Amino acid sequence: MIVHAGSILRFSHSPSLRNTFAAARYLSSKPVTLKERLSQLIPGEIETVKSVRAEYGKQSFGPVLVDQLYGGMRGLPALIWDGSVLDAEEGIHFRGKTIFECQELLPKAPGGLEPLPEGLFWLLVTGEIPTQEQVTGLSRDWAARSTIPEFVEEILDRCPTTLHPMSQFSMAVTALNHDSAFSKAYQERIPKKEYWGPTFEDAMDLIAKLPNIAGRIYRNVFGQGKLPAIDLEKDYSWNLATLLGFGDNPGFVELLRLYLTIHSDHEGGNVSAHTGKLVGSALSDPFLAYGAALNGLAGPLHGLANQEVLIWLQTMQANLGKEPSDEAVKEYIWSTLKAGQVVPGYGHAVLRKTDPRYIAQRKFALRHMPEDKMFQLVGQIYNLVPDILLEAGKAKNPWPNVDAHSGVLLSHYGLTEMQYYTVLFGVSRAFGVAAQLIWDRVHGAPLERPKSYSTKAIKKMFANKHQ
């Protein structure tokens, strides 16, 4: 949808837009910015939530099973997030749009085929597909906000190269809270209904500064020399690729655009998204909330799985050679399971089919690197692992997830330092967490405080009840 002031006037029968009719008038010629568009949407969204709560607030949906308390709360309805919804069969929908629809509909860079993550962020925040102009505006805004404070540079420069890149990443992001607009505004006692404004500014600053942090970590840890400057006229992914030293490789830049788009959000309940929301509910600013989210992403069952996959594949290649037979690969997979380990990149807490993020990356690989031996091994494993996991009989989902593929693509272009991969996942995940934090502050989301029970209490509760 093209959102010029003119279109706001045409659609002014919508209550949310009517409320902002006057505000839109001065925008007669230039396209609205993300913040302007958001402020137009807010009154309508607040009304919608109010009416849903008034009408259905006391309705219950779904029982709570004791198993869910012990079982990591799988499937427990507990959170609201409109930005993305995960369907067990179809995978992620960003504001109702599948990965493939996003690839088709979101603006691209000149000559590019992959969506610009700037557009995905606009979609997450507003529910609307931005124009090319609006996406360019966002690229420029982020580039202009990209500088990180000197003391954060120093923190990173003083980290030992043996400190995992994710630990460095989370430290640097946390330290950005030094300049948090939200934190400052809160100290100045701004009214609650205005919280979203400084949260929005922090969210934009957070995303904008990540390339300089991620680039510095990469260069410090892997000895890649001095960090180049951000180009104010280029898109976010081009700049990040350049800071990593791959800006002159158009294939890598396109990969990064796809990568940042598809890793951005995976509904509200996954560890990183939920951690961001939980910590944000204490009114910790977006830097603190996102720093916490990164620490969750750094776990091997979550974002670190992309690193684990590549280690697993490389060990397999080292043991079996570059073109192993199906029989040898099967045996290797079984040996992983028999050693009590998981097959990294397979299984999911919600998905029950092949992750469309895996398919999107596979399509990219088929277009750009069909001859790559490691890519071929990934394809071979795809044909073998699901049957083995089914035969092993434990995993509820035997199909590959996003992490089964991403490392192979990055390493194809020469980004071979696998301990670094989760940092790129982290840059992308900031988009979802930031969008969620903005809307949580719009809605005045309260402090999260679910109830925990003791096993003794559970036993007592059901002792005299017949099942």
Ligand SMILES: CC(C)(COP(=O)(O)OP(=O)(O)OC[C@H]1O[C@@H](n2cnc3c(N)ncnc32)[C@H](O)[C@@H]1OP(=O)(O)O)[C@@H](O)C(=O)NCCC(=O)NCCS
């Ligand atoms: C993602 C993951 C953590 C989901 O966990 P979950 O919701 O508890 O998954 P399930 O309900 O299917 O787990 C049931 C059992 O199957 C096992 N299982 C799940 N996926 C497995 C895999 N890829 N390889 C081997 N065993 C697996 C679990 O470890 C669990 O075993 P347990 O009962 O001995 O503890 C899990 O599938 C996993 O560890 N995958 C590998 C790591 C990975 O790729 N993570 C990235 C996710 S995007």
